Amino acid sequence: MSKSVTSWDQVFPQLSLNTQVCIQRNIPLSRYTSLRVGGPADYFVCATEIDVLSEIAAASQINGLPLLLLGEGSNVCVSDAGVRGMVVQNACIHSEIGQNTRADSGHNFMRLFLLTMRAELTGLEFAVGIPGSVGGALVSNAGAYRANICDLVRKVEVVESGERKIVGPEWMEFSYRDSRLRRGDGPPAVLLRVWLELKYATKSDIRAKAKDFQIQRLLKQPWQPSAGSFFKNVVSHELAELLPNLPAAMKLAGVVPAAYLSEACGCKGLQIGGAGITHRHANFLVNLGHATSANIRDVAETVKSRVFDRFGVALEEEVLYVGEWS
Numbered sequence: 523m524s525k526s527v528t529s530w531d532q533v534f535p536q537l538s539l540n541t542q543v544c545i546q547r548n549i550p551l552s553r554y555t556s557l558r559v560g561g562p563a564d565y566f567v568c569a570t571e572i573d574v575l576s577e578i579a580a581a582s583q584i585n586g587l588p589l590l591l592l593g594e595g596s597n598v599c600v601s602d603a604g605v606r607g608m609v610v611q612n613a614c615i616h617s618e619i620g621q622n623t624r625a626d627s628g629h630n631f632m633r634l635f636l637l638t639m640r641a642e643l644t645g646l647e648f649a650v651g652i653p654g655s656v657g658g659a660l661v662s663n664a665g666a667y668r669a670n671i672c673d674l675v676r677k678v679e680v681v682e683s684g685e686r687k688i689v690g691p692e693w694m695e696f697s698y699r700d701s702r703l704r705r706g707d708g709p710p711a712v713l714l715r716v717w718l719e720l721k722y723a724t725k726s727d728i729r730a731k732a733k734d735f736q737i738q739r740l741l742k743q744p745w746q747p748s749a750g751s752f753f754k755n756v757v758s759h760e761l762a763e764l765l766p767n768l769p770a771a772m773k774l775a776g777v778v779p780a781a782y783l784s785e786a787c788g789c790k791g792l793q794i795g796g797a798g799i800t801h802r803h804a805n806f807l808v809n810l811g812h813a814t815s816a817n818i819r820d821v822a823e824t825v826k827s828r829v830f831d832r833f834g835v836a837l838e839e840e841v842l843y844v845g846e847w848s
């Protein structure tokens with residue numbers, strides 16, 4: 523492809539015909555995000571084959587054109603102004619289940635757990651109740667109940683700087699709810715496929731563990747549209763020691779839940795426009811029915827400033843702001 527390309531319109535004729543015919547314009551992204559907010563994408567395409575996803579990713583990277591890959595939109599807050607450039611919805615959902623399970627990055631994470639449970643493979647029980655795609659799970663190193671996806675990853679297939687390649691898990695630079703793909707400080711890259719190592723166990727044991735996780739979740743999560751926990755928990759032994767009423771296990775681990783800090787600052791019940799924090803969970807920012815992305819962000823900023831003023835802690839978002847923000 524030519525290096526002098528400056529817009530997606532110039533690239534389209536160079537893409538395969540199948541890809542070209544699927545490209546749409548001005549598609550509202552609110553219908554593709556779990557928060558149900560977000561303005562339009564200039565261009566939008568749904569990729570159902572890995573080769574198509576790879577082709578679009580390479581075109582974007584080689585020509586320096588903006589691309590946002592969406593899994594199931596359950597960890598993003600898209601701006602009201604929307605996204606300039608191309609948004610690709612990842613609907614590549616093939617998988618091969620076994621001790622070395624291979625899954626396309628658009629595969630639903632919970633469904634992957636169900637398929638592996640059926641094959642008597644343990645490891646993914648924590649995925650129950652985590653919406654989204656396998657790709658999204660890897661990008662934010664999704665986890666729950668002291669398990670994280672990074673512990674299972676053996677290799678990944680990516681497109682980086684226009685090159686399609688298979689790399690080891692160290693390439694992802696995983697840490698708590700983070701990877702190189704979240705930070706955007708390296709060359710742009712897209713995740714195509716992942717290989718996960720699982721172990722055999724009895725179906726009844728797997729189901730019992732997953733059921734326990736699911737019950738815990740149902741008891742504390744709000745029902746309104748959200749993107750899950752909005753802020754990351756704070757890792758600080760010093761802070762944990764200072765807080766009365768923090769459970770002993772958390773003091774020992776030096777982990778302070780963002781929900782604890784938000785609740786201590788009276789954020790439950792906070793409402794700005796159509797966005798707010800319910801009384802059920804102080805770290806879930808929810809769409810109460812007519813929220814804008816700006817409302818969500820205003821609530822988030824209010825929580826951050828209250829927590830900073832009271833505890834001197836700068837909360838870091840687990841949810842990613844994407845699109846054009848003024």
Ligand SMILES: Cc1cc2nc3c(=O)[nH]c(=O)nc-3n(C[C@H](O)[C@H](O)[C@H](O)COP(=O)(O)OP(=O)(O)OC[C@H]3O[C@@H](n4cnc5c(N)ncnc54)[C@H](O)[C@@H]3O)c2cc1C
Pocket residue numbers: 556590591592593594595596597598612627628651652653654655656657658659660661662663664665666703711712713714743748749750751842844
């Ligand atoms: C009710 C609820 C509960 C939740 N509970 C949890 C929980 O317990 N633990 C937890 O960790 N998370 C939780 N989440 C957050 C969210 O579900 C996870 O982060 C999920 O893995 C995101 O996947 P997704 O496909 O929706 O990602 P998206 O929101 O679509 O994308 C997230 C980011 O990843 C990028 N991305 C997605 N796919 C790719 C790819 N293939 N290649 C490169 N970049 C990509 C996107 O561009 C975006 O920047 C919860 C969310 C909700 C709504």
